[in-house]
Amino acid sequence: MKDAFEPFIKLIALVVGLLVVVTALSAFLIGIVFFVLRGGSLPDLSPDKTEMALLKPLEAVYLGLIPKEGMWKAPEWSSVENEPNAEDIKYGKELIANTSEYLGPNGKVKKISNGMNCQNCHLDAGTAPLGNNYSAVFATYPKIRGRSGQMEDIPKRINDCFERSLNGNVLAPNSREMKSMVAYIEWLGRDVPKGETPKGAGIYEVPFLDRAADPIKGKVAYENLCQSCHMEDGQGMMRADKFGYTYPPLWGENSYNHGAGLFRMSRFAGYVKANMPLGATYERPMLTDEEAWDVAAYVNSLPRPQKDLSKDWPDISKKPIDHPFGPFSDTFPEEQHKFGPFTPIKAARASQ
Ligand code: HEC
Numbered sequence: 001m002k003d004a005f006e007p008f009i010k011l012i013a014l015v016v017g018l019l020v021v022v023t024a025l026s027a028f029l030i031g032i033v034f035f036v037l038r039g040g041s042l043p044d045l046s047p048d049k050t051e052m053a054l055l056k057p058l059e060a061v062y063l064g065l066i067p068k069e070g071m072w073k074a075p076e077w078s079s080v081e082n083e084p085n086a087e088d089i090k091y092g093k094e095l096i097a098n099t100s101e102y103l104g105p106n107g108k109v110k111k112i113s114n115g116m117n118c119q120n121c122h123l124d125a126g127t128a129p130l131g132n133n134y135s136a137v138f139a140t141y142p143k144i145r146g147r148s149g150q151m152e153d154i155p156k157r158i159n160d161c162f163e164r165s166l167n168g169n170v171l172a173p174n175s176r177e178m179k180s181m182v183a184y185i186e187w188l189g190r191d192v193p194k195g196e197t198p199k200g201a202g203i204y205e206v207p208f209l210d211r212a213a214d215p216i217k218g219k220v221a222y223e224n225l226c227q228s229c230h231m232e233d234g235q236g237m238m239r240a241d242k243f244g245y246t247y248p249p250l251w252g253e254n255s256y257n258h259g260a261g262l263f264r265m266s267r268f269a270g271y272v273k274a275n276m277p278l279g280a281t282y283e284r285p286m287l288t289d290e291e292a293w294d295v296a297a298y299v300n301s302l303p304r305p306q307k308d309l310s311k312d313w314p315d316i317s318k319k320p321i322d323h324p325f326g327p328f329s330d331t332f333p334e335e336q337h338k339f340g341p342f343t344p345i346k347a348a349r350a351s352q
């Protein structure tokens with residue numbers, strides 16, 4: 001008897017067991033559906049996102065203006081001692097870093113310039129990558145320049161900056177000061193092959209905006225990003241010893257004049273994009289392209305010393321597209337040559 005019922009009992013036990021399992025599973029699934037419907041969320045089983053970000057190669061997040069491979073570097077400063085003209089080179093560097101002390105309004109040697117230092121615009125004594133450095137000078141001068149229409153050697157080019165950027169007077173080409181600055185600049189560029197412009201020379205070219213640069217937007221950028229050092233009135237801050245500035249002026253009577261390179265929008269925008277606010281570099285720029293162009297428009301709309309420019313650009317077709325004074329060889333107005341948009345001017349030039 002007992003044996004005859006045993007398979008039957010086993011079958012019932014199995015069916016009951018299965019029913020319990022199915023019920024439990026359905027309850028679990030219904031529970032999940034309710035949980036999700038009431039706003040709960042299931043654990044994300046995909047690979048951890050923060051871990052992925054950390055594993056991303058560094059290059060993928062590099063935000064510099066240009067890659068740093070192959071960037072020009074100044075020769076090791078200590079190697080100056082091996083040069084026969086080491087004393088000239090050292091004095092030349094000193095004059096470029098502390099121009100005002102020797103040649104400014106209270107200059108110990110001569111009083112021929114406005115109180116700014118060359119280094120205010122040629123950062124780290126002309127060695128900073130995309131900081132308006134001198135790396136290309138020895139290799140590319142003398143050359144014919146469109147602004148003067150003449151062959152210019154290095155002393156002539158330095159004197160251009162004295163007369164414009166430093167709003168002052170020229171230094172005699174055979175003076176000890178001029179010879180020393182030239183010696184320093186030649187030493188800096190000694191490893192650059194003749195005729196070549198190394199990577200990172202001079203000033204960064206900021207991509208053009210598709211609109212005109214806007215001084216009103218630039219004023220806002222100035223107040224937020226520049227004013228803390230260069231001051232509300234743009235006059236900067238003089239050093240306590242009156243030999244140069246802690247923060248150099250950006251406009252007004254002690255600033256560069258309207259014949260200077262920085263008065264051109266592309267030079268100003270490129271200089272600040274890679275170097276300002278102080279601490280920014282080409283590897284870690286801090287301004288958007290728009291801020292760079294707009295702040296250039298603001299600063300270069302304010303009063304500054306004037307220079308007689310009547311002899312500049314004897315061949316008007318050589319004027320850079322952002323040279324802001326007519327006559328021009330094209331039909332675009334002065335206003336557009338000053339603030340842009342520059343793309344149409346460039347396109348018209350290219351098709352000439
Ligand atoms: C207010 C800013 C400013 C100051 C101050 C200044 N310069 Fe310049 N300098 C410039 C700009 C802008 C350029 C043009 C760069 C360009 O067009 O890419 C330039 C160009 C030059 C060049 C030619 C560079 C090249 O590669 O062709 C030399 C050399 C030079 N400056 C020397 C000097 C010396 C020396 C002093 C000090 C006596 C000086 N500058 C002071 C802004 C300045």
Ligand code: HEC
Nearest residue numbers: 119120121225226229246247248249250272276277278295
């Ligand atoms: C934290 C202070 C600081 C801030 C903020 C700052 N600068 Fe400068 N700026 C300097 C110093 C210092 C120099 C001179 C660098 C040197 O001599 O090594 C300089 C130099 C300059 C120069 C070249 C010299 C001259 O006077 O013409 C320009 C142009 C300039 N700054 C523009 C700007 C603009 C535009 C901004 C805002 C986007 C800005 N700076 C923000 C400290 C600052």
